[in-house]
Amino acid sequence: MAEERRRSPDEPAPAGADPGGRPGADPGEGPGADPGEGPAAASGEGSGEGPAAAPPGRGGADEPYASLLDLPLSSDLNRIGEQLHALARAQRTLQELLQAVVNITGELELPAVLRRIVRTAMDLVGARYGAMGVLDQEGRLLEEFIPLGLTTKELADLEGVELPRGRGLLGHLIHHPEPLRVKDISRHPESAGFPPGHPPMRSLLGVAISVRGRIYGNLYLSERKDGQPFDRHDEGVIRALAGTAGVAIENARLYQQVQNSSEQFQRLLLPRLPDLRPFTAGAAYRPASAPAAVGGDWYDAMLLPGGACAAVIGDVVGHDLRAAADMSQIRNMLRALYYDPGAAPSTSLSRLDRIMNAALDEAPVATALLARLEPGDGTWQLRWSSAGHPPPLVLLPDGRVRYLDVEPGLPLGVAPDLPRPDHCRPLPVDSTVVLFTDGLVEVPGQPLDRGLDALAVTASRLVGLAPEDLCRALVAHRPGNGHDDKAVIALRTPPLTSYGSS
DSSP states (O other): OGGGSOOOTTSOOOTTOOTTOOTTOOGGGSTTSOGGGSHHHHTTOOSSOSTTSOOTTOOOTTOSOSSGGGSOIIIIIHHHHHHHHHHHHHHHHHHHHHHHHHHHHTOOSHHHHHHHHHHHHHHHHTEEEEEEEEEOTTSSSEEEEEEESOOHHHHHHTTTOOOOOSOHHHHHHHHSOSOEEESOGGGSTTOOOOOTTOOOOOOEEEEEEEETTEEEEEEEEEEETTSOOOOHHHHHHHHHHHHHHHHHHHHHHHHHHHHHHHHHHHHHHSOOOOOOTTSEEEEEEEOOSSTTOOOEEEEEEEEOTTSOEEEEEEEESOSSHHHHHHHHHHHHHHHHHHTOTTSOHHHHHHHHHHHHHHHSSSOOOEEEEEEEEEEOSSSEEEEEEEESOOOOEEEOTTSOEEEOOOOOOOOBTTOTTSOOOOEEEEEOTTOEEEEEOGGGTOOTTSOHHHHHHHHHHHHHTTTTSOHHHHHHHHHHHOSSOSSSOEEEEEEEOOOSTTTOOO
16 A cells, blocks of 8 residues: 555655645646646636636636636526525415415305405405406306406496406306416407496406316406516416315305205294284394304294283303204293293293203203283283393384383293292383394493494384384394394284273
């Protein structure tokens, strides 16, 4: 291994080695080489002693740049800058797309979902105009068209113009559901033009939205705010959004189906009001806005022997199938109890409370109000007892509206053995007694009195309506927040001529 021994400092360097001891070096790299043959000369920098000269032991034909000054700034750095810009744009778009997914899937009502999809798409690509076209059952024409981005003036200019039905470029996307990007709409061979008053639009980006493998509709975007045509990046973002949009639409449709089924189930549990003549009566029910939120609200009414009429309103605590089932049992038990005209309303409620405690495995908590209208000497007598329920609202024939505020008593299922109070008030002919559940007046975070006042103000404006129309109007007005189901029943006292004295 003689070749590997260390050479002494005073030993001459072997031929072909540079002064640093690197064997095999090109002789032209040594200090005695011709300056005109080195790298410095090739670059036009002189004798090799300038800034571009390679340091000792470095450089050579294998290394293209001898220093940072030799980097081609005008090409490579620009290209790197463009790549960084594209990367930053992609990262920013991804974050916006993720937030868009959260926003869209957070909606459950279908109309709100569709509008949110259009608005989100416009924001993602900076489009001034956007629209959603929903296809009909056959998938041939637009059944619904939801435009966004139009100003008040633009909407006024389009007043009376029929919404698009799916012709021209819109029809092209219906029949060819591939993404469509058009720089100049007017130059496209299938363009059908715009109706009078339509704002000028030049560019178009269209993407189909499918739900369960079937084209549900198309998303249309027009006019980027920066004046540029839509590019491949925009198309990719909207295609990704369209996939999420299909899921959100399907969720909203399922929610709508569940809500409709829940409402139908709840209505099947509620009784249809029988013929209560000579009384005029009406009732209304509306389920909660949450999905599958069947509840425990109920109403009932019945004519009693002797010309009296009984009405009841109740609310079982909870918003699920268990609450609905408990409500059905309680309603049927109470109906049998209050048919006895000799029993005071408080007696019927006390009996119900004890039966619930004994007959049901887990006695629910419920509020209820049982009222009875009885003919008297020239007037009607309203007798009632409340188990923790909101007070009756009375609409008098002279237009006055008042609550019959008394001690409400304890709810059912709390203390079955405690006594319950009865109350009685005279009412003139043509008075309307309104019984309702708290969903009509209760708003979380607000005092109950505020909701009661709002209901009274609404009722005062509706005094002249028939009881059926009155109940529908009160439920539709919804002083409550819609997160609880609500029920209302109204009875109007008839003339006493057919009853005589009690």
